[in-house]
Amino acid sequence: LKKQKKNRSAFCLRGSQISITPHNSLSVPQAAPVAVFKLTQDFNNDQFPNKVNLGVGAYRTDEGQPWVLPVVKKVEKIIVHDDRLNHEYLPILGLPEFRSSASKIVLGDNSPAILENRVGAVQCLGGTGALKIGAEFLRRFYNGSNNTKTPIYVSAPTWENHNAVFSSAGFEDVRPYRYWDAEKRGLDLAGFLGDLESCPEHSVFVLHACAHNPTGTDPTQEQWKQIAEVMMRRKLFAFFDSAYQGFASGSLEKDAWAVRYFVSSGFEMFCAQSFSKNFGLYNERVGNLTVVARDADNLKRVLSQMEKVVRITWSNPPSQGARIVTITLTSPELFSEWQENVKTMANRVLLMRSQLKAKLQALGTPGTWDHITDQIGMFSFTGLNPKQVEYLVKEKHIYLMASGRINMCGLTTKNIDYVAESIHEAVTKVQ
Amino acid sequence: HLCLNQTSVFSLSVYYTHLLWCSSWWGGVQMGPPDPILGVTEAFKKDTNPKKMNLGVGAYRDDQGKPFVLSCVRKAEAIIAAKQLDKEYLPIGGLAEFSKACAQLALGPENEVLKSSRSVTVQTISGTGSLRIGANFLARFHPGPHDVYLPKPSWGNHTPIFRDAGMQLKAYRYYEPSTCGFDFKGALDDISKIPEQSIILLHACAHNPTGVDPRPEQWKEIADIVKKRNLLVFFDMAYQGFASGDIDRDAWAVRHFIENGHNIVLSQSFAKNMGLYGERVGGFTVVCKDAEEAKRVESQLKILIRPIYSNPPVNGARIAATILNTPELRSLWLEEVHGMANRIIKMREQLVAGLKKNGSSHNWQHVIDQIGMFCFTGLKPEQVERLTKEFSVYMTKDGRISMAGVTSGNVGYLADAIHAVTK
Numbered sequence: 001l002k003k004q005k006k007n008r009s010a011f012c013l014r015g016s017q018i019s020i021t022p023h024n025s026l027s028v029p030q031a032a033p034v035a036v037f038k039l040t041q042d043f044n045n046d047q048f049p050n051k052v053n054l055g056v057g058a059y060r061t062d063e064g065q066p067w068v069l070p071v072v073k074k075v076e077k078i079i080v081h082d083d084r085l086n087h088e089y090l091p092i093l094g095l096p097e098f099r100s101s102a103s104k105i106v107l108g109d110n111s112p113a114i115l116e117n118r119v120g121a122v123q124c125l126g127g128t129g130a131l132k133i134g135a136e137f138l139r140r141f142y143n144g145s146n147n148t149k150t151p152i153y154v155s156a157p158t159w160e161n162h163n164a165v166f167s168s169a170g171f172e173d174v175r176p177y178r179y180w181d182a183e184k185r186g187l188d189l190a191g192f193l194g195d196l197e198s199c200p201e202h203s204v205f206v207l208h209a210c211a212h213n214p215t216g217t218d219p220t221q222e223q224w225k226q227i228a229e230v231m232m233r234r235k236l237f238a239f240f241d242s243a244y245q246g247f248a249s250g251s252l253e254k255d256a257w258a259v260r261y262f263v264s265s266g267f268e269m270f271c272a273q274s275f276s277k278n279f280g281l282y283n284e285r286v287g288n289l290t291v292v293a294r295d296a297d298n299l300k301r302v303l304s305q306m307e308k309v310v311r312i313t314w315s316n317p318p319s320q321g322a323r324i325v326t327i328t329l330t331s332p333e334l335f336s337e338w339q340e341n342v343k344t345m346a347n348r349v350l351l352m353r354s355q356l357k358a359k360l361q362a363l364g365t366p367g368t369w370d371h372i373t374d375q376i377g378m379f380s381f382t383g384l385n386p387k388q389v390e391y392l393v394k395e396k397h398i399y400l401m402a403s404g405r406i407n408m409c410g411l412t413t414k415n416i417d418y419v420a421e422s423i424h425e426a427v428t429k430v431q
Numbered sequence: 432h433l434c435l436n437q438t439s440v441f442s443l444s445v446y447y448t449h450l451l452w453c454s455s456w457w458g459g460v461q462m463g464p465p466d467p468i469l470g471v472t473e474a475f476k477k478d479t480n481p482k483k484m485n486l487g488v489g490a491y492r493d494d495q496g497k498p499f500v501l502s503c504v505r506k507a508e509a510i511i512a513a514k515q516l517d518k519e520y521l522p523i524g525g526l527a528e529f530s531k532a533c534a535q536l537a538l539g540p541e542n543e544v545l546k547s548s549r550s551v552t553v554q555t556i557s558g559t560g561s562l563r564i565g566a567n568f569l570a571r572f573h574p575g576p577h578d579v580y581l582p583k584p585s586w587g588n589h590t591p592i593f594r595d596a597g598m599q600l601k602a603y604r605y606y607e608p609s610t611c612g613f614d615f616k617g618a619l620d621d622i623s624k625i626p627e628q629s630i631i632l633l634h635a636c637a638h639n640p641t642g643v644d645p646r647p648e649q650w651k652e653i654a655d656i657v658k659k660r661n662l663l664v665f666f667d668m669a670y671q672g673f674a675s676g677d678i679d680r681d682a683w684a685v686r687h688f689i690e691n692g693h694n695i696v697l698s699q700s701f702a703k704n705m706g707l708y709g710e711r712v713g714g715f716t717v718v719c720k721d722a723e724e725a726k727r728v729e730s731q732l733k734i735l736i737r738p739i740y741s742n743p744p745v746n747g748a749r750i751a752a753t754i755l756n757t758p759e760l761r762s763l764w765l766e767e768v769h770g771m772a773n774r775i776i777k778m779r780e781q782l783v784a785g786l787k788k789n790g791s792s793h794n795w796q797h798v799i800d801q802i803g804m805f806c807f808t809g810l811k812p813e814q815v816e817r818l819t820k821e822f823s824v825y826m827t828k829d830g831r832i833s834m835a836g837v838t839s840g841n842v843g844y845l846a847d848a849i850h851a852v853t854k
Contacts, residue, residue, distance in 0.1 A: 027572070027574060028572050028724065028727045028728050028731050029727060030726070030727045030730050031727075031730035031731050031733065031734045033730070033733075033851070034523070034733070034737060037522070037523070042760070056520075058519060058520065063843060064518075066517035066519050067517075068515075068517055068518055072488050072518075076512070077512075080508060080512050086497075086498045086500050087500060087504070087707050087708055087709050087710055087747075088490060088498050088705055088708050088709055089490065089702075089708045089709050089849035090709050092466075124740075124742075125739075125740035125741075125744065126558065126740060126741055128739070128741040129741075131738070131741040132738065132739050132740065141457065141459070142456060143643075144571065154560055161737060161738060161741065164737060164738035165738045167737040167738075168739075169738075197839075200841070206474060237456070241738070256477055268455060268456050268457070276520075280518055281522050282519055283518050283519060283521050283742070283744065283745040284518065284745060284746060285741075285742070285743065285744040286738060293458070294455035294456075295455070298455040298457040298458070298460070300459065300462070301457060301460045301462050301463075302457050302460055303590035304460075304462050304463035304464045305460055307463060307466075308463050309590070311466070311588065311617065312559075312588065312591045312592045312595045313556075313559070313560070313562065313563055314557070314559055314560045314563070314711065314740070315556075315557065315558075315560075315588070315710075316709070317550075318556075318709065318710055318711040318744040318746065319709035319710060320710065320744065320747075321541070321744065321746075324689075332528075339797035358742075375465050403724045422635050426626075
């Protein structure tokens with residue numbers, strides 16, 4: 001977050017330094033590359049034969065390869081052979097069957113809110129797009145006029161793009177809420193609840209539905225209940241980011257527990273859903289902004305205004321990914337197959353977690369390594385400090401984020417020994 | 432039992448708090464106004480008249496009135512399917528082979544701009560996404576006045592896009608209602624008064640909604656005066672190939688301005704000319720003074736893109752790139768685009784022939800002179816209303832019709848209807 005703040009103010013400073021020059025000589029400063037993509041670029045350029053990429057968040061097989069889900073391959077064949085399908089525009093809010101089936105996935109088929117007709121959705125370009133539309137809507141309509149000063153709270157740490165999504169939507173005050181306790185390597189619940197108690201009323205909180213990025217540390221159900229109680233009492237807005245449903249535990253229901261609990265507690269809320277990871281549809285940009293409103297009338301008005309936001313952003317969303325997801329979710333057979341594919345991914349990650357921990361313990365690597373298996377989802381906050389990270393990148397050709405975040409999917413049975421030994425070296429040699 | 436009680440207590444306490452405060456966050460949110468064009472389609476759907484015609488739709492239809500999937504698109508899809516590619520994220524700026532081909536299509540492969548790498552092209556979410564990124568870029572970096580001059584009239588979505596990006600909207604004369612043609616004198620007059628370094632948006636071809644394009648000699652004069660005023664040119668090219676049937680002819684204005692020394696910004700869409708509407712394929716190009724500037728601009732475009740949608744969708748871009756970069760498919764595409772443009776031209780001719788046959792005393796030459804998907808008929812709102820109520824012919828209130836909705840099967844009916852409300 002500090003880095004993001006620095007970039008932001010540096011940008012603004014440059015902005016004020018732009019002088020009037022003829023338009024054919026733009027005063028455009030070079031922007032810093034996005035860290036996670038730079039990491040992959042460096043990895044790609046590295047010639048070391050045993051290099052390992054533990055950076056960017058995409059699933060890899062045990063052969064270290066991207067994985068197109070078998071059910072996706074099947075459905076794509078169905079699509080390509082269906083002559084009735086064309087490339088016409090989708091409605092502005094997206095494919096209707098996609099929106100409803102995607103919302104059902106996160107809220108549950110029998111969600112009372114759905115049965116009460118107060119759930120709607122906007123098909124968006126990935127989870128990012130869903131956050132964007134939600135943020136733009138909030139900036140226009142949430143918390144009265146002159147609301148750009150409404151604090152937007154994002155966890156410390158959080159996915160690096162959260163900050164930019166909300167600030168580029170016009171919110172002037174994006175701040176951290178305490179979340180990760182580096183000392184005990186777990187959730188700083190007291191700090192989190194403390195921030196919930198002391199923040200301005202009506203603040204917006206961006207909550208990770210499961211598999212927190214980058215720490216992999218989620219509140220327990222009991223802790224979520226405490227969080228919800230404070231948020232309801234203090235009139236805080238819940239904006240869930242659900243990018244890993246199914247991918248975290250292997251169970252769709254389990255991974256959606258927090259979102260469903262908030263809905264059953266009566267919150268009006270947003271949930272930005274991504275199907276990039278759990279469907280492996282990264283580059284098709286499939287996302288859904290689920291909106292839970294007080295009633296059908298409020299919902300209708302909200303969606304009509306979201307439509308206006310969409311129209312001036314991308315007009316209408318891309319059809320391919322939404323079709324794949326819809327066909328899968330609405331066919332019992334394909335849906336089961338998808339659940340199996342999701343379990344395959346979740347299980348491989350769980351296996352790598354348990355193996356990494358076991359190897360570190362066997363090596364006698366200083367420190368406790370329970371957090372490797374306590375944490376959930378794609379990422380693990382190892383607790384390695386920047387110097388140790390630098391050692392791993394430069395000396396061992398193991399690429400991970402400066403925060404110490406590793407993508408468990410980058411681990412395979414073939415490289416896990418090398419990684420464990422290297423971590424051992426880093427921890428013992430570098431303080 | 433103890434656990435159950437604790438759970439009940441917790442969720443009950445939350446629930447009761449919620450009951451005490453039962454209003455919605457959204458009580459003050461008004462219903463958004465219905466989209467004028469979608470409203471036309473909604474009304475059309477409800478109409479039970481078997482002869483009904485939807486001339487609001489901005490999507491090409493074949494002579495049976497059906498959506499048209501180009502053969503080159505189907506072939507490209509088959510090639511792509513066979514490759515069994517992965518689904519990894521594209522770079523923020525999109526599929527490289529698409530961006531490159533997109534720029535080459537607009538500028539011509541031998542263009543000096545491309546040879547010296549002094550432009551950057553990013554893949555965007557079709558034309559709208561391209562305009563939005565462009566507007567955001569100008570809002571952040573344009574050193575001159577943040578006034579965007581649009582032709583009068585322009586595509587309805589231009590104004591809200593630029594406005595939301597923080598730009599001010601102004602206009603220059605363009606359409607002359609008395610001739611249903613180009614108000615060349617008025618345009619030059621207005622453009623000559625635009626404050627220096629302002630931004631002027633030009634429709635590269637097949638002006639939407641009028642179908643009225645400047646002739647090459649007129650474009651030359653416009654380019655001269657724009658240069659004198661030192662304006663930043665923003666070209667919107669949504670119909671390359673679709674207008675005249677010839678991709679080079681339709682890009683003539685864009686290329687002329689570049690040759691003439693303008694470092695333009697350009698939005699391209701492949702929705703119409705490749706029929707890839709729902710795949711959202713487009714590009715945004717900035718022509719810079721040199722390669723170094725282009726690199727800086729590219730880095731900033733990425734910063735603008737990332738918080739909106741991170742990186743663009745692959746499917747349509749792969750299809751477009753495959754078509755543009757595979758010689759047989761490219762030839763096939765050029766033929767099919769030519770075919771679509773020709774059908775539109777034929778319908779224009781048949782409509783005018785039909786009106787003449789009906790004995791219409793009006794001059795309908797503009798229907799043939801106008802180009803592209805749309806035709807500004809010159810019909811007044813009352814006449815448009817009659818067309819809808821009495822004949823179930825649906826169009827927008829400004830008298831704009833989409834020629835794509837006209838077929839050899841219904842052009843006679845349309846001629847009869849128009850004659851009936853104008854005689």
